Amino acid sequence: MGTKNDTQISQFLLLGISEDPRLQPILFALFLAMYLVTVLGNLLIILITISDSHLHTPMYFFLSNLSFVDICFTSTTVPKMLVNLQSHYKFIVYKDCITQMLSFMFLSGLDIFLLTIMAYDRYVAICHPLHYTVIMHPRLCVLMVLVSWIVNALHVSSQGFMVLQLSFCTELKIYHFFCELNQVLQLTCSNNFAVVLAMYLLPVLMAAGSLIAILYSYYKILSCIHAISSAQGKYKAFSTCASHLSVVSLFYCTGIGLYLSSVVTENSQSTARTSVLYSVVTPMLNPFIYCLRNKDIKSALKRMLGLKVNTTTSST
Template sequence: MEPDNGTRISEFLLLGLSEEPELQPLLFGLFLSMYLITVFGNLLIILAVSSDSHLHTPMYFFLSNLSFVDICFTSTTVPKMLVNIQTQSKVITYEGCITQMYFFILFAGLDVNLLTVMAYDRFVAICHPLHYTVIMHPELCGQLVLVSWIISALHSLLQSLMTLQLSFLPLLPIPHFFCELNQMIQLACSDTFFNNLVMYFAAVLLGSVSLAGILYSYSKIISSLRGMSSAKGKYKAFSTCASHLSVISLFYLTSLGVYLSSSATHNARSSATASVLYTVVTPMLNPFIYSLRNKDIKGALKRFLGMAGRKITE
């Protein structure tokens, strides 16, 4: 049944991960903790990179941008979820839902684009070390980040505008903890053929281009490593890629896992629970992955925290 033309949809209901009252305090504490760790951890990476001149290199410039995007990515979904749990309200306005969906798609796309750009950076650093500073000059780094923003913003705008053309029932219950594009399309009561077409085409196009770029970069890196005679040189070169490979694997495997689980079970609530992996857990783990095995980051963090501690005591 379609809503009357004169009816304006003003609100939706986000059902969240569970409707059990006894689980709400546990969910609130768990997601608040993960959100604070995500924001604090990624903010430390940004501050460490910006405060240490030794880290003013393309690799750490992209890393600080990734940390900023991860903060924004998590902030599009978790705060609203926490407010809804705390106020015992499931309501989100129509405008708020579309806005949340727009920024979620934007920052998810930026995550993918930045991981691809970082793979290209590692390719140039390892395969063309003598020309690295010439190729990866500051202007190119800025342009790569700018292009990533433009592509993600245009894709997000397209999906949001197409969703605005759909009709929904009043107070539509959404079995998720945020307004996710696929859920919105499935729950619409108007024709969604073109929405599904554009959604899957864009996902395949952008995802395949990104993955192809990453695979090409690392195939060249592996080929270059095999040609090195020094074991120490191989280890040093590969160690600069280890953190990036870990983040790529975590992001793509969790995203793929969510897609496969939702396709196999057709259970919206199970899909919402699985979505926590790439929307909350992955951005929380990224700072640990990049800092635990990285001596430069650990050294910069120690110097930054030491300076901050001295200023507080003065």
């Protein structure tokens, strides 16, 4: 199998989830519906948190940023997949493939950082409630989000520089519906082991570091909750982070499942099917988790629709 220099590669072949032509219309309708629900659901959260002054708090500032990132996150992969399903043209040019891969890494990294920041926000709210407004002041909130953008931009820039050092084989079939990092690296014919290893390890180390920070935050949260004497107080304290904990569990469980499936099943479309949970289903479910479990957002939605609101509601 021969190799080409990166600059000479014309296109990659995206094999998608299934090559059965009978499934293409069904998959197109399914993913179009999921994409629309994801975009509309996350846009609704952004609209509610911006328009309602009751939600102008750090928690909902981070939530609106997470919703914006989730819209962009899904938009890097699903529209191209829909075009491929509809046109049956499954090729993607080299430049667009690398751009899609780096964009996906950047936005998934932002998701991870925002979930970590939200865990810290819940830690301060539960363990230091009297100092919450002092610690989580608006400038710090904006700074933390800005730093997460800068760090991920630097990470993706380094990944982009490293991918330019690689050459690829002539048989450029990607067993996926988008240009995912592991799938792209499996096509390289370079002998530059250090570069390939670094490209594999950097995202894993970032995700692992964020997960450790989240677990530590919840360890401190549980310690504070355990010190509360009344059962009602414990329930109220834990309920303030239930939605975030649900999203973190969904995001990391599907992400770990995707990573393990890509390691166990090399060049298999089963990896693409597993990644649907991580890249499509999770961003779609986030608005439902926050809206269905959060009384503040439900109250804000009722106010926006002109409905009567029960003033005794509180956030969950």
